[in-house]
Amino acid sequence: MKTIKMLWSYSMIKKWHFLIGMVLLVLAVATDLAGPLIIRRVIDDIIAPSLKGTLDVNLLIQFLGLFLGLAVLTAIFRYLSFLALTIGANTVIRSMRDELYDHVQHLPIHFFDNLAAGKVVSRITNDTEQLRIFYVIAVGQMLTNFCYLIGIYVALGRLNPVYGLAALALVPVFIFWAVIYQKYAAPYNKKIRHLIGEVNGKLNESIQGMSIIQAFQQETTIEKEFDETNEEWFDYSQKFTMLDSIASYSFVEVIKNFSLLLLVLYFGRGYLAGSLVVSVGLLYVFVDYTTRLFQPIQGIVSQWAYLQTALVSAERIFELRETPMEVEEKKELILTKGEVTFDHVSFAYEEEKYVLNDISFTTKQGETVALVGHTGSGKSSIMNLLFRFYDPAKGAIYLDSVATTSVSRKSVRKQMGIVLQDPYLFKGTIASNVSLGNKEITRERVRQAIEAVGGDILLQNMPQGIDEPVVDKGATLSSGQRQLISFARALAFDPAILILDEATSNIDTETEEMIQHAMSVVKEGRTTFIIAHRLSTIQYADQILVMDKGMIAERGTHESLLKLNGQYAQMYRTQAKQKKA
Template sequence: MEYNSEQPENISSTPKKQTARRLFQYALTAKGTFIAAIIALAIGVGAELASPFIAKMMIDDHMMGIENPHYQTTEASEDAVAYQGAYYKRGDRFAEGETRGEEVRILQVGRSFVFVEEPVTTPEGDRSFADGTLSIRTNSGTDTYPAQQLSKEELFDFYSPEIPGIINLVLLYLLFLAISIVMEFGKTYWLQSSANRVIQKLRLDLYAQIQRLPVNFFDNLPAGKVVSRVTNDTEAVKDLFIAVLSNFTTGIVYITGIYVALFILDPRLAAVSLFIVPLIILWIYLYRKVATKYNTIIRSRLSELNAIINESIQGMSIIRVFRREKQTEAEFEELNGDYMKHQNKMLNLNSFTSHNLVNVLRNIAFTVVIWYFGSSTIDGAASIISLGALYAFVDILGRLFQPITGMVNQLAALDSAMVSAGRVFELLDEKGENVTDGGMPRYKGNVAFDNVSFAYNKDYVLKNISFEAKQGQTVALVGHTGSGKSSIINLLFRFYDPQKGTITIDGQSVRDLPKQHIRQHMGIVLQDPYLFTGTIASNVSLGDERISRERVEQALKEVGADKILSDLPGGFDEPVIEKGSTLSAGQRQLISFARALAFDPAILILDEATANIDTETEALIQSALNVLKQGRTTFVIAHRLSTIRSADQIMVLHRGEIVERGNHDELMAVGGRYFQMYQLQQGGGDSITPVTGKPESGFDARPAFGGANGD
């Protein structure tokens, strides 16, 4: 298998904006659950970000609130503290109209607290306590106040009124924590369920598109690459909706909530911290610009690996017979090595742009905040924010980098998913054939080719083909490999349309009829029949509800299949694995004949149907063929000329042209190509030079039936 180690497979590139827009359109199919997830996310983020505000209130209003001015009161209450025969209460806890006595202050000095029996004009500053005197040094000088050091018991008394408020805040924190947990569950469940629904629809659309694609599309794209689009690429898109979307949506909502909280706490510090946002946007842009190049090649190599694995499994018997194991392994290793090389490039990129840069951003942000806070302190006490607000600000700013880390860790998955989504949409954008509903009445089967010329690529493989096949007639197509026999069948099935001439069925041009309607009344038996996983009976009916079980058994009996399938343990319900590999060639062929008979086609194609069957089974099938052909127009592609002696019309093709036509006796009397071919096969033509013809270059295409030479 040849490939380019620097470029992806030859496919067009879907623009990123278009890919994102189409992914958004798919997301709208589950918009209800997506919206519910985002609402749950917003509530959860709000509940989680409430904890720094609770901490701020706990610090400023209670733990540091003891330093607020206290006033003497004559009434004992829960908020009042007894000290040295008097009662004192915080000024913000007096009821309206309640009488206030003298002002006192409780201030912290180091690890101790002191009681000051007079107002303190400038409590902020460098405090010290010695010999019953409190000293507070500020920029304007040093103030002194007589003070008494509080014992632990006395300090606890002053803290006692704060305990109920602290307990209430703790309970409030637990409530918000519970809300956050419930919302996190709801967000995760709804995001993943909606993502699964979106991917289910995407895969259904992709598989339906595969059914619509023309046959020549699969000639140019190996099956393994198609499988990779349906499985690996859609799985990467699923990761986009589950992991990437979850992290980015969470990150965006979280960052938005954090900045709202920061501006509520202190607009100045929040404005300073905004420099992080453009850095993140620039970071993501530069990362994706580099990563897209690598991921495009990685996804392409993965599909090529699938293709070579699929090809190796399909041809395993040939590989072993011709001892090509080492060569095949070397081809796989070369491709796998290139895949690993680009994976390592992505690994290096991710290692460089993950936690390292997040830590750099975090350090820069904290440095800026500390610098600004220090500048505010130097400018004057009026600029200083409270300790609780500073704690909450640092706490919230630290939380900012959690969603940033989550988003950065998903950048690789994001870019890989976008590349995979582009590949999926490229397949969905391929021009296909609409699968039409309904059907048409069974036609008689009078087929006519009128000056038909056809080319797979540039060179014509059929040239000016004209013939008529009447209902009930058997028309045989013979000729060397590449003469155009299978190409005629491909045109009849409308897997391709001719460049010149017309093909009619019962006098109506096939171009005027939907392809599915034409094929509804056609049947085919291939040289190597294809059986699907299931049972013998299901391979006859192909799951068509119109074909009853009785009709299936009748068709199997009419072709004589009951005589050689009855010994199977399951009878007609015997399991069939992929391609029917557990059945003999004769058994598979009989099932294929029964399938054609069950569908009662008006036109029957036999593509070397008895070539791989032993003499005894062939005799059994020949008698069934006479029943199968009755009332049907039958086309037979044959290399064994003895099987077509009874054909009504035999056409000899050479290099895409009909060089002889007639029945067996007429062609034998002419003594031309057919005569020579027949004599050679009968063993009486040792002295006759076989007729050969070099296929034209157009035969390199891969038609639906026959070999790669357009037979």
């Protein structure tokens, strides 16, 4: 019931379109049902007398003209109603998709940790498309069929109340059938929608990791996993199709034939007994309406599958829509210095499984802090907290003595720039990937940022310069070129705090030297955090934090840590030996 109410609330976005469409459908049904009554008049008032030698040609032409006019009106009303319903449905789905996309943008990062991207995509695309079909086809057709049912029952009741009441007795039969169908069809639909999400998830995962799959010759394994999910979807779809076919066609067909048999017996017996006098035209009307009675019933039955699918899709959509967004504080952060303080910070991605334990350090304006340590030691988790992708479970993080949890996430992130180990580039141009659509970043500023990180190398052999097209993920660019664009992006936004997450690990020595020179210029007055495995790149850091199992094992400068002869010194000597080898 809750899902239906929410669907109804969405339909109010274009309520006039739906209302007009429904009115036009009612008019189409009325004009269509008037047709058999005209045929009856033709048979009884024109055809029957003509058998005795009198044919009123003018009256025949009038009736045929009226019948043709009603047929044309029916077609026009149906066309206009379909147009109104389609415009309304498309507008609703457009609004729903916009709202869902906006909602997803404001969901916490941990939501995406637990749900594959393909499943989110499936809900925004496939499930909303099912709702569009529901609004256009299911709602329109069901309304049409219900109008036909009401109109036919009213007509039969007026023509012959006894037969009309007998036909009305079929309603409880179909209500009972609908309840049984709902009981068995709903689980199938839910499973089918779930498996479609799984298929989309596996497709997304496979496409994203195609290079790894092919590099390790895992095509057969991945194909087998996909085939298993696809086969399960096929099995459930087959079961649902069999159930729907039996319920939608076989059952209705049997009832229809049985009703026609009762019609013949009722009128035949009455005629033979002399208690029921019926003309040929009236008998035609009864046969026509009785036959038509089962067309809307069969239509409702066939559309029931759309309704079931739509309700399941709606549940999945509203489940995503009702996922709590991040609560944003209204207070804005304005940095004047760029000082960062971690005050006894502890953090866990999963409850009680801490990946950071009692982390405390202070970074002053313009300082460079390096985080080193083995994989899983907590380096990236510190960056995630700094960006407020997550908040500390214990302790607090301060920027210029302001707790990050007391200000909006956007204002925190606005003060920061980041360069990742594997930079993400969007489809567009080099310029659009540097500015990311920020109107404050001019083309001149884009050029300056690129030049600061070695624009000559980046733009060589690119005839269109900063307008050179970039495909998805920058697949046609080298890793060094992608990294340079990522550096230029960070510099163009002029952040108070700069974060380099393994930013030089994928760059050759020559490019690294150029970036190191550029960074020595742009770091002036800017607080910089560097996560690095190559210790040779952080020798001049003001402070080095050695992470081990979520704790700070050592801290100091490069020279002081070497004198300490601890973990850092051991890692440095090991890398020096590997470099010589």
